[in-house]
Amino acid sequence: MAGFFFALLILGVESRSRRGESMSVLGGATGAAFGILVALFTALLISRTAASDPTKSSLEYLSLLAFAYLGWTIGASRGADVLRSWSGLAAPETPPHEALKLLDTSVLIDGRIADISDAHFLDGVLGVPQFVLRELQMVADSSDPLKRQRGRRGLEVLQRMQKMAQLDVRILNDEVAQEGNVDDKLVELARRTGAKIVTNDFNLNKVATVQGVAVLNVNLLANAMKPAVLPGESMRVLILREGKEPNQGVAYLDDGTMVVVDSARRMINKSVDVVVTSVHQTTAGKMIFGRLDERAEQNLSSVRQAAAGTGSARAGEAAQTAGDGPPLGRSPSAGVSERGNR
Numbered sequence: 001m002a003g004f005f006f007a008l009l010i011l012g013v014e015s016r017s018r019r020g021e022s023m024s025v026l027g028g029a030t031g032a033a034f035g036i037l038v039a040l041f042t043a044l045l046i047s048r049t050a051a052s053d054p055t056k057s058s059l060e061y062l063s064l065l066a067f068a069y070l071g072w073t074i075g076a077s078r079g080a081d082v083l084r085s086w087s088g089l090a091a092p093e094t095p096p097h098e099a100l101k102l103l104d105t106s107v108l109i110d111g112r113i114a115d116i117s118d119a120h121f122l123d124g125v126l127g128v129p130q131f132v133l134r135e136l137q138m139v140a141d142s143s144d145p146l147k148r149q150r151g152r153r154g155l156e157v158l159q160r161m162q163k164m165a166q167l168d169v170r171i172l173n174d175e176v177a178q179e180g181n182v183d184d185k186l187v188e189l190a191r192r193t194g195a196k197i198v199t200n201d202f203n204l205n206k207v208a209t210v211q212g213v214a215v216l217n218v219n220l221l222a223n224a225m226k227p228a229v230l231p232g233e234s235m236r237v238l239i240l241r242e243g244k245e246p247n248q249g250v251a252y253l254d255d256g257t258m259v260v261v262d263s264a265r266r267m268i269n270k271s272v273d274v275v276v277t278s279v280h281q282t283t284a285g286k287m288i289f290g291r292l293d294e295r296a297e298q299n300l301s302s303v304r305q306a307a308a309g310t311g312s313a314r315a316g317e318a319a320q321t322a323g324d325g326p327p328l329g330r331s332p333s334a335g336v337s338e339r340g341n342r
Helices: 002-018 022-047 053-087 105-110 112-118 130-140 145-162 182-193 202-210 218-224 294-323 332-341
Strands: 100-103 125-129 168-172 196-199 215-217 234-242 248-252 258-262 271-282 285-292
Touching: 002 053, 022 053, 100 182, 105 112, 105 130, 105 145, 105 196, 112 145, 112 218, 125 130, 125 182, 130 145, 130 168, 130 182, 145 168, 182 196, 182 202, 196 202, 202 215, 215 218, 218 285, 234 258, 258 271
Parallel strands: 100 125, 100 196, 125 168, 196 215, 258 285
Antiparallel strands: 234 248, 234 271, 248 258, 271 285
């Protein structure tokens, strides 16, 4: 048993030495020495008792092992701080944990991440892996003009974010061993480093969430920041096109929210007042359903009728003024001739 406990002691010392905890090893050894000293005084007390010699011997060995182990554990856990305080050494400062966030290709091409970062809504370290940067470069060098423009926009957004003083944008050289597309490599790198993924790709969001990786979705943030609309509220929108159902019209708010209006197909390219009937939240965003505001339409019709009546009255007055002239059957020249004869 003594050899067994001695082997455990050696293994514990080696494991702590490999981890660089020399102060813990020194504290454990000091604590074990104090434990053996306490065991020695305990053995002196046991030797003066009236117990038999085998019992005394067993109690002395047990006290030696118990106090030595207790002194080792206490010294290894608390002894390092005590030794530093005695020697006047300051405790090493542990560096703060960096909250790493990995940027996806889609979120750089989208560009809204730069505005979010400029508004100080992102902190920590923003990392761009090399394989994401290579994919962005391939898109920028594409023969398709639209893809080439999107890729260059992503590079410009990355350069803009690197110039922000409050951000720490790093190009990560960590390569993932597994083969696959950029999304698979990004998820694997996030799992290995404990980072979060910043994206607006719906499929990547689902795959990362299933594998237990935290995701910051820019589209979800944009939907959460849209103003709340309740049923019964009224708004004025411009009907742009017809809807899928008969007599439906479709309009859009300033933030891109679709508004489907019943009985508004005849109002295309016209601004109308709408009463909200329901609001539906989908994975693609928010949809608002409404109907034409009959009271506003009636008020508008009455105003138009009043304007039309005022116009007809003015036309009648003009006609009456034009009718005030010489009596019927007599011309102005005839009157002048009569006055001349007189």
